[in-house]
């Protein structure tokens with residue numbers, strides 16, 4: 001039988017770090033067609049060609065891997081010789097069932113030389129890499145398992161229990177997790193026992209509760225927030241550990257290391273960039289720039305403004321039109337955003353009126369939407385680290401694999417250099433990630 005894969009995007013492989021552009025599609029849900037059965041069959045064909053491995057060890061490792069998910073899902077997985085629900089096999093890179101879609105170059109194309117397995121997400125097919133030398137090995141816990149050396153043994157061996165358990169998770173419908181303790185971690189897995197997150201996500205698939213690939217399904221990452229003194233409505237951190245904020249009466253404050261110094265003037269939104277660069281807008285949308293001792297009025301009207309690490313300044317007006325400072329005035333930029341954040345010339349993010357998050361592709365001069373969450377406020381720093389809060393004040397940080405919810409509740413936040421975070425909650429209380437600054 002010729003195996004045919006319909007969608008390239010539904011194929012996922014082991015030990016692959018998804019590039020940024022693919023992470024946008026990491027949230028959609030697709031379930032295995034066999035997920036509602038209590039008895040599911042699988043077939044292993046062909047077996048590996050290596051003569052350093054015995055078939056009994058292969059069968060045991062793969063059965064153990066199925067049983068890990070089966071005990072969570074109430075599914076009994078049984079190996080058969082034909083007409084199976086799931087087809088597994090060891091294929092050379094040229095003969096991989098996925099190679100047709102990748103111009104005969106399936107393994108190298110996506111995973112490089114460290115790929116050990118590949119699976120159809122929410123599907124029926126798992127392929128293991130037979131160009132690797134699989135060999136039987138006895139683990140310290142007594143299991144006889146099967147291993148293949150990664151990078152010729154330099155990075156250590158990866159065992160078939162870990163690869164198979166991970167790939168079976170893909171066939172269930174799970175995309176990668178951003179957490180290294182999960183079997184479904186996308187950055188190279190040693191673990192083969194399911195984490196609580198792996199299990200809860202699998203149950204969501206089984207019960208067809210949506211969003212098992214979205215950030216909430218990964219649980220909430222514990223984060224250590226430190227309460228700072230004072231009350232602010234909005235806060236901004238720039239370089240050189242500068243933190244400024246405005247309160248509910250539009251009064252302006254600057255952090256002095258242990259408390260807040262009041263600064264002259266009234267602003268409803270403030271942004272701290274590089275050097276002396278501090279910009280703000282007042283209640284009438286007038287624009288002001290800090291000159292070191294006071295405020296210079298700048299032409300134009302903006303309701304929100306953001307200054308980056310390299311003097312890049314962008315803002316949005318009352319109609320959500322977008323403007324960029326050109327040194328003497330404002331250039332209108334296509335698109336509509338309700339709020340914008342500039343980390344540097346290269347790192348510009350924003351949210352529109354519907355909460356859709358965008359980043360600026362500065363090479364293509366266009367906005368690219370990011371799926372996974374909707375947000376009311378987003379912040380990016382000079383190295384591209386992104387945090388966001390949603391309409392329920394939930395906090396998210398972004399990593400290579402997508403959005404991760406972190407503990408706490410904030411209405412607005414600011415990401416500074418070295419990933420230092422400052423934020424305010426709905427009671428105007430101030431929090432920071434950096435306890436050292438509160439001495």
Ligand SMILES: [Zn+2]
Nearest residue numbers: 012013014015
């Ligand atoms: Zn994977």
